Amino acid sequence: MAATPPKKNSSSGKDTLKSVGEFGFIEKIRESLKTKNPSVVLGLGDDAAIFKPTKGHEMVFTTDMLVAGRHFDLKTITPWQLGAKTMAVNISDCAAMGAKPTVAVVSLGVPKDFHVADLEAFYDGMKSWGEQYGAQIVGGDTVGSDNFVVNIAMIGEVEAGHALKRSGAKAGDALFVTGTVGDSAAGLHHLQHPSDKGNETASLLVKRHLTPVPRFTVGRALSTKKWATSAIDISDGLSSEIHHLCEESGVGAEIHEEAIPLSTSLLHYCEENQLNPLDFALHGGEDYELLFTVPLTKISEAVRKLPGETGVACKSIGRMVPKVKGIILITRKGEKIPLKAKGFDHFAAKG
């Protein structure tokens, strides 16, 4: 789990970016981002950072942009949580490739009346995950913007040939998912409907929405042991990610509704508010769980060893089938219905 936020920050609550300036802020954070990571040759403060790749490894490269009002609301997420979440989202992408994160650069577009203490809390949030999983912040760009926007680009390393792609699934492979799905979306639903019933169970869902945990240990176990033929992280929603995996691998899938792992918090919250947990689980998004395929020959070893080695529950929810069979959801009643991909599209007409 991520470290908890510190009680106080070093800056006075009154300093704003306008009062300390861009370079003043960079000086402030530079000291706190000094690295002991031996692969980092040069950190913050030059035109670019310098790092040394590890022999025999390939690099993975990912980026995520979060925009205020679209991806988060500074009224409901603290700066520390936002920093931790932005970092977690990128680490999750590395984990989905089976890679360990190494270095990251952070771009911030910030309103000039933004408090420096809040920005420091944001950096502390990023560092909590960064330090836990080895992702060192080595550079960035801080610019003025009317609306808060953050972008992290992250490099990870994976043993050559071991990366987990979306395209490796084969018909016959079992499809697994880590943890439980739908919690984050239900947490968001509660934030947007604060008069809903079930505040106690909802607080766990809200926590999963605001402070997601990247499945680093699972991704690393899958790639080093070569247990998985493909993997993807669940950012847009389970149904949407299953479609991505099937499309890239050229296969179909059969998913068993009853096998989809739902938390008791989600079930309680949905029961109290007459909502369908399956909607959140299939189409909710932002779970940052891993979805991966395991060939028949490796299932027993993976199922036996994964929980102990990773501390994370992994559940089989179905299997990959030839492409012609399509992507099918088998309901609790045994009906076979096409599984529609209803993930989050930032530009969808309804949005």
Added chain:
Amino acid sequence: MAATPPKKNSSSGKDTLKSVGEFGFIEKIRESLKTKNPSVVLGLGDDAAIFKPTKGHEMVFTTDMLVAGRHFDLKTITPWQLGAKTMAVNISDCAAMGAKPTVAVVSLGVPKDFHVADLEAFYDGMKSWGEQYGAQIVGGDTVGSDNFVVNIAMIGEVEAGHALKRSGAKAGDALFVTGTVGDSAAGLHHLQHPSDKGNETASLLVKRHLTPVPRFTVGRALSTKKWATSAIDISDGLSSEIHHLCEESGVGAEIHEEAIPLSTSLLHYCEENQLNPLDFALHGGEDYELLFTVPLTKISEAVRKLPGETGVACKSIGRMVPKVKGIILITRKGEKIPLKAKGFDHFAAKG
């Protein structure tokens, strides 16, 4: 020079991001970004891209964020030019480290009524520099945003131990600058004061503002030949960058006003509009020229070979001195005055 923009794009002028959706757009550009670069193991379409570092090389890692209304105005810059400029700014950072760019990820925050044809033009602009200097776009993130914002993160490679840092300058080294400085800021001034005199000369200045050329060949020559002890690119303004170089290297500098390279376009434009070219040259910014230091023992070789090997003029504008002597401008009249750093600060109280 960057390729000129193509006459037309493949998309209908009517498509918007809202009508084609995020995934529709990604499908559209994915084909056009397919790579022949052998170091790219996996490009667009997975949780992260995969690339192989070259043996014996270190990686440089840089990022730049550009926000509409702060860094550019879509009324004066075309989408193609904006794409080319964003890429050029990042390649310039690699060049300032002596590195060759290899892979880049592009994050876009885009209003949903933005035209897909304009986004394609933006990508074509990025690709024009990317293809010229080997920076392959391998991934990114496209999200909704009320205001257009773009972030590029770029990886470059440099022979181990050859990177040009800001911290290597020694007292006694000569200080060089490429090309001419101040043109970009004067071009911006003209865009903001269209009633100024001198439209013809101004068009060259505007061109330098809208389509800067990264000094890739100079950066590579300096690092491979080990001619320079330090280097930085001029994004915030010559005076500001001289201060950065001096601070990081722990030295002072003496700059000769008369040696600062000014274009005839800048001189004409300033004469016609009663402006001081030195203000643009020292404090204007966005030149993306390189500022670098050369030790005495290497000056004659560097001066003799650089123009032929790089196609770029390089001029000595002064020398580094012990830190106690400060950072001094020697005027045309021979007066020694402190050189103030008045670069662009995104959060300065005036801004």
